[in-house]
Each structure stands twice: as structure tokens, then as C-alpha cells.
Amino acid sequence: MLYALCFLLFMIGLYCAVVKKNMVKIVIGIMIMEYAVNIFLIMLGYRFDGVAPIVGKSELAEQINSVTAAFVNTAVDPLPQALVLTSIVISLGSLALMIAICIRTYERYGTFDITEIRRLRG
Template identity: 50%
Template sequence: MAVYLLCLVLFSLGIYCILRKRNIIKIIVGVIIAEYAVNLFFILVAYRMGGRSPILSEGATIKNMVDPLPQALVLTSIVIGLATTALLVAIAMKIYEKYGTFDITKIKELKG
């Protein structure tokens, strides 16, 4: 149970970072932390007491494996996270080029 709560703490940390920090790079780090908390949680949900890794090798018997499906799904979700993060970082660099700052309180051309 404690592990799940730690996951929740990690997720909240990420959300806090997104909401509270003023530096764009820190916000991006917050997104990454929150995303990894969800991924970690997904893996933990699939864990079984004393389970072993779901790899079929020659001569092995299929017994007491953890659920392999979430691991495949998490891989997909990591790839999506990679694409999002790369795009966010590229946008952040462009923002720095245009505004000369990473501080979101100084970047507010859009209002209304």
C-alpha cells in the first residue's frame, strides 16, 4: 500500500511543480515527473506478489509471472512522453529566443 501512496506523492509533486513553478524548464520537469509517476503506478498495479519477469525463454514454464500487458502499454506511454517532452523543450527554446526569459510571469502577451 505504501508504494501506491508514494506514487501518489510523486504525482502530486509533479502537479505541484506544474502549477507553482515560474520557470518554464521546471514546469517541463514537473510534467515529466507526473508522467513517470503514472507509468510507475501502472507497472505497480500489474505486479504480483513474488512474481517474476514475463519473459518466455527456452525450457521455462509459464508460472507466477507478473502481468505483461501494462509493461507493453507503459512502453507506448513512454514513447508518447518522449514526443511530448521533445516538443515542449523545442517550444521552450523558441520562447527563450523570442522573449529572452524563462520566467512565465514575464511572458504574457496573450490576455483577455
């Protein structure tokens, strides 16, 4: 059910990116899709009553630098977290690139409307 809500969020973003004709609205749709995918990936690694994948002092075993079995059995998945961590920073870079394109287009044509821009060019 939570996955379905994530998918609904993704579909809202896709609708916005495909149907709208304002350039900033398209950028907003792409951002909503990014949020939905990030939340979905993190949810895939969650387990009930899980703990964060950060070793605390109470989770150290007796021998040096090893963790207890209880921590191994309750920690959530660190792998999607690592992937999403890079993806979030990349999304900021790509957002800056898209906004730069929008600003240039606005300065050239004076509008954000993509059908208007197509008509002016052609």
C-alpha cells in the first residue's frame, strides 16, 4: 500500500512533466519524480523495528571492531541509502542545469510556454 502511494506520487510527477506546457512546471514534475523514486528505494530496504545502519557503542561485540548478531538482524539496508545519497546531490546539479536552460530560453523568447517557443522558431 505504501508502495502504491509512492507510485501515485511518481504518476503525478509524470503527468506534470508530460502534459504541462510551462517549462518550470516540467522541471517541477521531474523533481517530484525524483522524490518518489528516492522514497521508494529507501522503503525497499526498511524492515520492521529496524535501526539505522550506524553502529553504536552498545552494538559492539567483545572482540575488536565487530558487531553483534542483534545489530545484523535489525539494521536496515545501507546499500540503497548510499545510492540515494549520491542521487540527491546529482539531482541538485541537474536541477541547476535545467533552470539554466529555462532562464536562457526566457531571455531569448520572453516566455516559459514551450508551444509558444516552438511557434516562434518555426
